[in-house]
Each structure stands twice: as structure tokens, then as C-alpha cells.
Amino acid sequence: MGVIGGTLAAHSGYVECMIQREPRMGVTSNSEDRLMTADEIASRLQLSVRRVRVYAASGKIPSIKLNKRDIRFHWPTVVARLTNATLE
Secondary structure: OOOOOOOOOOOOOOOOOOOOOOOOOOOOOOOOOEEHHHHHHHHHHHOHHHHHHHHHOOOOOOEEEOOOEEEEEEHHHHHHHHHHHHOO
């Protein structure tokens, strides 16, 4: 059974997170606290990028929309949402 094994409850709301600079910019950050791309989330969840975008658009996984095309994800928030959704 994958992480997305059942029906996920869609919740509206804002994702609060802190954007930290990448280590190459001179500031160290925990890789778990940085914002991630759809490609990175897809890789971690073993899903296609398209499926990740569909889930984000429907609210099944929380995302931050930067503009019309670009979205970012906060991994701990995604995990928390999926864990809570599968327990309900």
C-alpha cells in the first residue's frame, strides 16, 4: 500500500512555513524545512509529477502556488496531511 492508499480528505487553508536559503547561498538549512518542487515530491511519494499536481490542485496535498505554473511543497506538511487523511 502506498502513501496515497485511500480517499484523502481535502482541506482548505494556508500552509505556514519558513523559506530558508539554500546552503550554496551561504546559509545552512534543514533539507526537510525547505520548499520542494513537484518533481521532488513525486520522487518521494513514487508518483508521477502530473499526479502530484492534480492532488495539489484538488487540495489533497497542501501546496504553495507561486504563480500560474509554479507550485512548491513543504514536506513535513505534506506528510502530516497524508498521515491524517489515511487515518480518518
